[in-house]
Amino acid sequence: MIASDVTLSQDTVMRLSKPVPRYTSYPSTPHFNNDADGESYGNWLSELNEAATLSLYLHIPFCDRLCWFCACHTKHTLKYAPIRKYLTALLAEIRWVSEKLGGKGKVTSIHLGGGSPSLLKPEDLEELRVALQSGFRIDPDVEVSIEMDPNDLTGEQLDGMAAFGMTRASFGIQDFNPQVQATINRIQTFEQTANCIHAVRERGIGSINLDVLYGLPHQTTETVLDTVAQVLSLAPDRIALFGYAHVPWMKKHQTMIEERVLPGVLERFEQQAAAARLISRSGYESVGFDHFARPHDKLALAARTGKLRRNFQGYTDDRASALIGLGASAIGRFPQGYVQNVTATSVYEAQVLGGRAATSKGHCLSTEDLRRAWLIEELLCRFQVDIDAAADGNPDLLRAFLRDIDVLTNSEARTLLSWNGKTFGLAEQARPFVRHFAAAFDSYLARQTSRHSSAI
Incomplete structure (x- = not known):
């Protein structure tokens, strides 16, 4: 004991x-290699069982602002043309993958991540929806999660997401403190976020996930708790409490953040512990080491019943046989191993529009x-x-x-x-x-x- x-x-x-x-x-991922190439990927898709369940992750690697804290594979753009060009390639990859699958499997989960998928126009989402329905067998009860930035959203875009089939909306909060927001170049007011969440719920989307960060520049335990209290007032179904990953050797834009204003290890631990206590005392169940969910949520149920899983989005109740990654830098997981698409959007577009797999590396398990x-x-x-x-x-x-x-x-x-x-x-x-x-x-x-x- x-x-x-x-x-x-x-x-x-x-x-x-x-x-x-x-x-x-x-x-x-640092141990992925060249053992799993495009040919391997095609074979793994064709070898999936007829009754396999599939989870699709679609990566939209564009943002209309560059958040200095972000460690994701993204590109900054204020123009629509690069997004449209990329979408054409994404549709080509969907066709390539579906041809290799040959109609096998059933899609039980779809996740649009980024970057900022909310940069897509309603007609883009409709085109994606038609392509997915044409290329895959979609479960009638499929869960569809979309990451979104309140700064990008309009009512028309939310209507497009609802028509796409969204069942869960995921918002990155990070921190509501103005000083912290200015330092990480992520201005997003509480009122703006609350209005977007209200608009999502008005459209019948019943599940809301909010991401909060600790360990950001200028954060203190008190400011983290202030943000968490505001997050709780929005009554999300899930909360992810992540520690800021300061990796300027990987993401050069993080050099815009002065290390002297970052909390130290002991401060980070205090911030995490205090935030976790407040969330738990507010009726949320702890899921793994950095997620929380309301008792009725399927993530909390998975944790209670020993069915919790972990994948590239973190903790999940998704128990699909295979994860198919679509888009630049996206990662797929199969019984035989992992495959990761090339990161550079220009190379990704050239490969898939040339009729080839988007794969750059992987790992045979x-x-x-x-x-x-x-x-x-x-x-x-x-x-x-x-x-x-x-x-x-x-x-x-x-x-x-x-x-x-x-x-x-x-x-x-x-x-x-x-x-x-x-x-x-x-x-x-x-x-x-x-x-x-x-x-x-x-x-x-x-x-x-x-x-x-x-x-x-």
Whole structure:
């Protein structure tokens, strides 16, 4: 058993906050290679089972402003022509993928992400809807989630999203504090956001997700709590509480943010803990280490019933057999491995309009990869894992897992762990740092030279 009164010292917080991958995939994307190419991707699509369930992710990599905190693959544009050109390529990729599928599978989830999908015109969304319906077998109860920026939205665009079939709207809040917003170049008032959410609900969209960040420049615990209180007043169904990932070596525009005004590790931990307490006390159930949902929400139900999953959008109740990524930089996951599309929109357009796969890299999953991926996902979703089940009868792998656990249980963090020879688990106080413990089972981590953001 783990003592419930274990208190984290400042030294412990500092140790557990060392940079590690987000583990939205295993192995993480820096370990993707050239093993999975366009030919592999085509074969994986054609080999899917007739009864497979499919999740589609469509990436719209354009924004009409450049937010300095953002780590997504996006392009800044104030013109419509590049968006139209890109959409033509996206429609071509949809046709290529659907031809390889040959009518197999059923789409149970569609997610439009960005960038800012709300830059699409209603006629663009209608064209996309027709293409998807022509190329895929869509479940009548398909869930359709769309990310949107209140600065982009008009009533006409919201009508177009509703006609597209949107069932969940996702808004990036980040922070409502004016000083923080100015520093990250993301001006978005509470009133503006509230009006957009009201307009979404007026159109019968019953599910709202709001993203909040801590660890941003000039944030304090008090300002984070002010933002969270305003977010709660909007009564979203889901809240994602993310730590700002400062990765200027990957995203050069983040150099616009002065590091001296960023909260330190201990401040980030205090902000996260205070915000999580306020959200939980307001009737939301904790889902994983950074999501919250109302008890009636399917995400909360998935967490309660052991059906929670994790993919490139974070925690999800989506249990589809395969994730198909469409658009520049989009990532797909199949039983055989991962594929990622080329990032540069010009190269993406040239490839798909030339009749080729958009793939740039990927990873073919070994048996060991699959078992380690299962273990890490279990730990991130449930904070405990059956080690025998993870090894799945492989004695060499079981011994490797036991060695990993031995290192952890002999570390200074041992008071935060439980181990009975079968089940490995984390104390509640350790859950915000679950990625730190998951990293102990990552056989690729020691081999890589890539850098990551803080574990808190």
